[in-house]
Amino acid sequence: MFLIADGGSTKTDWSIVSGNQEIDRIKTRGINPFFQTEEDISAEIRDNLVPKIKKYGSIEAVYFYGAGCAFPEKNEILRWSITHYLPVPVEVGSDLLAAARALCGNxxxxxxxxxxxxxxxxxxxxxxxxxxxxxxxxxxxxxxxxxxxxxxxxxxxxxxxxxxxxxxxxxxxxxxxxxxxxxxxxxxxxxxxxxxxxxxxxxxxxxxxxxxxxxxxxxxxxxxxxxxxxxxxxxxxxxxxxxxxxxxxxxxxxxxxxxxxxxxxxxxxxxxxxxxxxx
Missing domain, CATH: 3.30.420.40 (ATPase, nucleotide binding domain)
Incomplete structure (x- = not known):
């Protein structure tokens, strides 16, 4: 089971995926490391994501794509914010990389x-x-x-x-x-x-x-x-x-x-x- 996040400045959609099926989608407030601190992002993960995914059991990986995720140092802020509460492999990429992978695959x-x-x-x-x-x-x-x-x-x-x-x-x-x-x-x-x-x-x-x-x-x-x-x-x-x-x-x-x-x-x-x- 893994999470795919489609992040923006206004809202973030978190898809919970099991196998190749989306089993639920959770919305949190926008997450953008270009404008938010690690503390702000961590609080959003802790308060509005983690409690809602506990019932699904173990999450094995997180793939976060979004606005503001085109800079390595900003991506690292986001990665640390997520792993603090979800100690699993986390990959962070831009919304453009999300589009390329979603549209072109391999x-x-x-x-x-x-x-x-x-x-x-x-x-x-x-x-x-x-x-x-x-x-x-x-x-x-x-x-x-x-x-x-x-x-x-x-x-x-x-x-x-x-x-x-x-x-x-x-x-x-x-x-x-x-x-x-x-x-x-x-x-x-x-x-x-x-x-x-x-x-x-x-x-x-x-x-x-x-x-x-x-x-x-x-x-x-x-x-x-x-x-x-x-x-x-x-x-x-x-x-x-x-x-x-x-x-x-x-x-x-x-x-x-x-x-x-x-x-x-x-x-x-x-x-x-x-x-x-x-x-």
Whole structure:
């Protein structure tokens, strides 16, 4: 029996796996070693994880993947926090490594995340061998929910979209230009706010101006990221909410660039269960 954790700054999902089956899933608060101390993480493990898994008996290993887990010294903080209460082998990896393992397994490929943010890598079946830095939603993150939301509100506020669409947008979200500016420039987590607006695009994807906005952002993702790996013979795999809901359009854009899409998934959990069950 082992644990697979899908960690984020807001919440962490812990899958309890026996054999190759998930038998339960436990949620704790977000765990991110980039922002939290060893004491904070240890307290979360002690108070909100350990009591809930005792009934399942012996845990033999923990595989923790998440945001903030791309730096060896931070990963060590997390590993020590877990082993203090669960004295078993603990492997810590980034959310990008989770995507690569979940999507590609032990085969080479290009693994991409398209969710609130975006990221990508070239994976050789064991390790990430190349990564184009996503740069975040201000400088990069092409094709992500945050960037799609940013492009949407930019076009709304500069009157680049049909009047009827503008009215529908402001009515649906109850926003004003002043509130949008406040949320983007003064409140925390503007990327999350912007990403929360992106479902509007999906509902109006048949509108030519919206279709062009989304398509061009996906083209930018392929041109500025995926193309740099130079591996047209490798399948491109995608994970995340944006990848899942826009998969038909993404297939068209991938074809334009000469790529074929492989696996598309919303979450890495099932793929990670398969990956670790055969090790």
């Amino acid at each position: 085969s080479p490929g290009i693994a991409c995340i398209l969710g609130t943010g975006s990221n990508s890598c070239l994976y050789d079946g064991k390790d990430i061998i190349k990564n184009i830095s996503p740069l975040g939603f201000i400088l990069g993150d092409e094709g992500s929910g945050a960037v799609l939301g940013k492009l949407l509100v930019g076009d709304m506020l500069k009157n680049q979209l049909p009047v009827a669409l503008q009215k529908a947008f402001f009515a649906e979200f109850g926003l004003t230009p002043a509130v949008i500016m406040e949320k983007v420039y003064k409140q925390p987590f503007p990327n999350r706010f912007l990403a929360s607006l992106s479902p509007f695009l999906l509902r109006h994807i048949e509108e030519p101006s919206i279709h062009d906005l989304v398509s061009n952002s996906f083209r930018a993702f392929f041109a500025r990221n995926v193309m740099q790996y130079g591996c047209l013979d490798h399948p491109v795999h995608l994970i995340g909410s944006i990848a899942w809901y826009y998969q038909d359009l993404l297939k068209e854009i991938a074809c334009e660039f000469g790529f074929r899409l492989g696996t598309i998934a919303q979450s890495p959990v099932q793929g990670l269960i398969r990956y670790h069950s055969v090790l």
